[in-house]
Amino acid sequence: MEGRKAAAVFITSPTYHGICSNLAEISKLGHSHGIPLIVDEAHGAHLGFHPQLPNSALQQGADLAVQSTHKVLCSLTQSSMLHMLGNIVDSERIGRCLQTLQSTSPSFLLLASLDAARAQLSENPDTIFNKAMELAFEAKHLIKEIPGISVFDLASFSNFPAIDPLRLTIGFWQLGLSGYEADEILCRDHGITCELVGTQSLTFVINLGTSRDHIQRLVSGIKHLTGTHAPIHGGKGRLQHSGCTPFADIKMSMIPRDAFFASKKKVSIAECLGEVCGEFICPFPPGIPVLIPGEIITDKALDYLLDVRNEGAVITGASDPLLTSIVIVVAHAMPPIFCRLTPSPVIIINHQHTSYPSFNF
Template identity: 45%
Template sequence: MTPLFSRLLALAHDNHAAFYAPGHKGSQGVFPGLAQAWGTAVFRADLPELPGLDNLFAPEGVILEAQTLAAETFGADQTWFLVNGSTCGIIAAILATVGEGEKILLPRNVHQSAISGLILSGAMPVFVNPPYDPQWDLSYGLTPESIEQALQIHPDIKTVFVLSPTYQGVCPDLKAITAITQRHNIPLIVDEAHGSHFKFHPNFPPPALELGADLVIQSTHKTLGAMTQASMLHRQGARVDPQKINRALQLVESTSPSYLLLASLDAARAQMATQGETLWSETLTLAQRARQTLTSIPGLKIFDPQPQAGIEYFDPTRLTIDVSGLGLTGYAADEILTETLGVIAELPLGRSLTFILTFGNTNQDIQRLIDAFQTLSENNQAQQPLNKPNISTDQPETCYGLPQLSPRQAFFATSRAVSLEASLNQICAELICPYPPGIPAIMPGEKITVATLASLRQTLQLGGVITGASDPSLKTIRVID
């Protein structure tokens, strides 16, 4: 049953004279090259809020039906379809739970969309550093102990925001974390952008909703069959007012939502409801084959974590490969794989690359991945392994302090550009992110430290890309005047 997708499909084939947007009028006005490349069917289905297609911001018909089915499938009390990605869902969740000057607890490795939520809401972040693994140069999930400690130091925290899973598939102990937030009677928001598939196979980590989270944001397009940008926001329990979510989403979503994206969410949900476990069983078999074979290739190291601080569960469909044993950075290996071997990773980092495996991958894909790394190993076995990262940090493992200014105050403050050297100990006015993964190295309101500058320089030296800086070369940085 696909109420929204089926209605859109029917209207796409309806014969009528169109005097409404979009301007291509159902494909008649499309550039011929587009029609030739993609066909006309997709443009016939690119419809606005016509009678019978419902309204995303006041659903009463097929959108409401589709969202209700999604809530039942994913285990929520209520689900909202999102057409601006998980970004708008994360921002809306923050806006609905914390206001100007109020405190929200977040891991320091949050996605930049959460910082946008802080800027728009005016909330004051209490950042907690998750456990860091220097061997892999990766941060894990927040520990329950660090959250409990933060709530003791800042008993006026209004909301807790956690990331689960990380890009590498690491999930914290959400069961223990939800027990803490429920005891304090404050909402728990979970950025589950990379975990929309957890519900559909017993070998995956338990989904955040099952473990008691109040709000969960999922990028349905990342691991399920929806189109890019198509995501979902789920709510359960009574700690968050759904009307606040409604109002917040109207601020951050387009008033002209794409019905192609909305219909793809309806279809992706139906696919999981009817075939999910079968499809993911096949994917898990492919992932296991890739993991076993790649482990035997000289110079490679495969990420396979065991439960420890910050790691309660691990998603086996995430494949992270350390290539430093071949004398390569993740960025350099990514360039070779992409340009000469026809294999493209999701995320290159300084020492590793992460690959997302889904039911869209085939045996041929896995063989191509294996062959590519075999070639990479054979061509680089003579190289000296890379040294481990050697960036000192002036932050303890956990940190419960507040920034000098709230991100909103810093964002709107007068700023000036200074050299990197002169920026030391100044308050940053920019949101500067190595991308991917889009985790801020420094954000508005934070003091610029030696460790921050060293990290940014190393990212550039290793071939990474820095986004958000007004000076893309990063010779200068904007600070609060």
């Protein structure tokens, strides 16, 4: 990086759990060096549409923001929007880049649903989230009263300016239950479907379709869970790795592209420690890779993967979803038809796996 200017800063905000970064400060700093801010705002298409919701990325000076409109608003699955503001990024160049990625046969069903979601917001932009906000505060208040249950809120972290009030992350570790176990019971016995399962917590989304009945069912389901699983004194849950996630100190041996094109072989899990990973290994939920091609396989990452597999996570991406074996890189082979370019570096800030001292995800 020395002597080279960053092409952009890329950041995910909010995270899946609704944690928002200080984009206003980050964009100001970047812009003072002529560097644009690109935000993965997949979970934030609703931000800015209520006085108590955090400001959106564009409101905070981002140059590009990608939103999964389908996640929080009411468009069809797969539909999303790319928003641009300002003149640091060349819009014609963005258009040309999109042409290389997009189909020449767009789905008018998806486009119409995006337009409907936009119209729905623009009819009542100041009040549309009133009911959802009211229900979210009510749910948080009622759930916080239940002994043995932890609710993730602003007090659980100090370095971030805001949290999306419509994301509700609930910890079950004091009951000795993993997120997977709590999810199974809530779904089977109460018909409650969460948005995201963590090793020790569940995240729920309250949105335009949520009703008071849903909140009552959630609260009574959690109360029932605490009735059948008494809090363990000083309970910390069975998974103890959450304070030191394997994601904090990753080591890349080669860039993912080189690892993708390299020769590979499958080895048993016992033989892969210290080798260069040749595939994506991505437990779902939450669906975020723990190892990617080119990354050195550490014991921390392996311990984490085996723990979450044993707890009930499905391992996606891996050629062996049971994780008895892993594909590793054996030789570095670049096909000659591809020329290697050295683009300007992009600074990537990812808080998806940041750990927060007083909350175990």
